[in-house]
Amino acid sequence: MYEQLIPCDHCGGRPTVGRSQRIISDSPDPWYDQTRWGRFGGPPVLGDMMHRPPEAPKTEAIVCIYCAGCGMQTPWVACEEDDTAARNAVGEIWNARLNRPEAEKTDLQRLVEREVGVSDIPAVLDLLSRTKADWDEMGPIFAMLARRLIDATVVTFDSWPIDPVLNDAARYRKLVQLTKWVDIDGERYVQFPKVYTHPEDRDRLFEDVIASAVDSLPDRDRW
Structure with missing residues (x-):
């Protein structure tokens, strides 16, 4: 499923699975200090897998998808009964976020200034999918990038058997x-x-x- 997760909409970072736990029942003792064993009474904290003592309120394991770069995160889903199904559920939520930033002319110009090659094809396709501006202005830049990528592909196959x-x-x-x-x-x-x-x-x-x-x-x- 990792290979099916789209990059972060905000920063383009790689999403990963986050785990934590949350309270499912209150302590029978109203004076129990819920902060004694971590942030017990607050929201779930990424990476909080610490075992609780018997006298502490009961918790359930939860899972989410998050971006370590900017902190973008899906809602938590309980994973006690079926961990794989829970991960698939948060994966679908993550992939539903398709509000990617629109590509700008400066993004294309920055790519043109590089020595683009075969490895840059995904980056060019990503910019193409996010382009909503004037095609009379952006079209010639994409045409130049496509020509350079084709030339680089031909040179690569002639000089090195990459497959x-x-x-x-x-x-x-x-x-x-x-x-x-x-x-x-x-x-x-x-x-x-x-x-x-x-x-x-x-x-x-x-x-x-x-x-x-x-x-x-x-x-x-x-x-």
Whole structure:
């Protein structure tokens, strides 16, 4: 689900999951100091996962999506019964905020002054989606950016085979996401999963056999 969350509308930062807890029942003792174990009587605080003593008021676990850059945040949703469903709910709330700032001419001019390349294609598409100004003025700038991106793409494919590099990087990332911590004799080790190789791939090149085996691994829980 992380990959499906749109960037922050305010600052463009990367959203992430926030957790906390909130009171669901008042203390039976009216004189109980609710600030003794943290901000008990106030609003939920990001990262507040501290265990409460038995005499403290009962709390429930809650989850939200927030931007660490500017503090933009969704409402809290209880996640005691189904954590995945709660995260999906706040993810949908986050993605519903589509009031992104309108792109200005200065944003395009700043991008033109850079040596744009293939990696800047998402940034150009983002500016294009947020452009509501006079197209007679903005159109020629977008045309120039598109021409430069096309030229950079042609040069890239002629000089460097980027597809195999990206595919191998994706396979390495999948392996890293499926690793586990293993404690042996008081020392912590990283354990990679055992990868099954298919019998029908034995006569292929070594690199192709490894690539096919890693591709057959199941994806991790995206949360």
